[in-house]
Amino acid sequence: xxxxxxxRDKIKTIVFGEGVTGADAEAFSGYPALxxxxxxxxxxxxxxxxxxxxxxxxxxxxxxxxxxxxMNCLSGTAMMEQDPFIVIDGExxxxxxxxxxxxxxxEGVTKICKDAFGxxxxxxxxxxxxxxxxxxxxxxxxxxxxxxxTIEKLAFANLPALTSVxxxxx
Numbered sequence: 001x002x003x004x005x006x007x008r009d010k011i012k013t014i015v016f017g018e019g020v021t022g023a024d025a026e027a028f029s030g031y032p033a034l035x036x037x038x039x040x041x042x043x044x045x046x047x048x049x050x051x052x053x054x055x056x057x058x059x060x061x062x063x064x065x066x067x068x069x070x071m072n073c074l075s076g077t078a079m080m081e082q083d084p085f086i087v088i089d090g091e092x093x094x095x096x097x098x099x100x101x102x103x104x105x106x107e108g109v110t111k112i113c114k115d116a117f118g119x120x121x122x123x124x125x126x127x128x129x130x131x132x133x134x135x136x137x138x139x140x141x142x143x144x145x146x147x148x149x150t151i152e153k154l155a156f157a158n159l160p161a162l163t164s165v166x167x168x169x170x
Contacts, residue, residue: 026048037057057078091109101141105143
């Protein structure tokens with residue numbers, strides 16, 4: 001069930017109560033006035049396109065509880081425009097870069113989590129313009145910082161346009 005409330009353009013804050021662990025894909029996609037989301041401690045999964053195209057979303061309280069970020073869950077938000085990486089306690093959990101073909105993970109990241117780059121799995125499809133790209137135009141590389149110590153299983157899975165990963169000696 002996707003909320004399609006007639007007043008979706010007026011909703012500025014969404015609060016998920018205790019016991020809520022997730023929401024369906026696209027449930028809150030395209031809420032133009034949404035600025036803040038408050039998550040309960042048990043909320044651990046962002047479904048695909050959950051908050052996609054919410055251009056004023058700048059703050060998610062409780063995001064440290066989220067372990068799984070699915071594709072495009074935060075694409076098109078002010079939050080991702082400010083910083084395309086979600087890093088919590090040194091763990092890279094989500095990357096939302098669609099324009100750069102050379103992704104440089106920021107210093108201080110010590111762990112690359114499972115599916116951290118899952119948002120890039122459908123390249124060569126550009127979700128920002130809804131266009132299919134030539135695979136040659138979509139190729140990209142990922143460079144990890146010297147601070148990385150751990151790379152979880154499936155961190156780079158399903159990335160057909162990934163040409164190289166630069167892993168430091170650390």
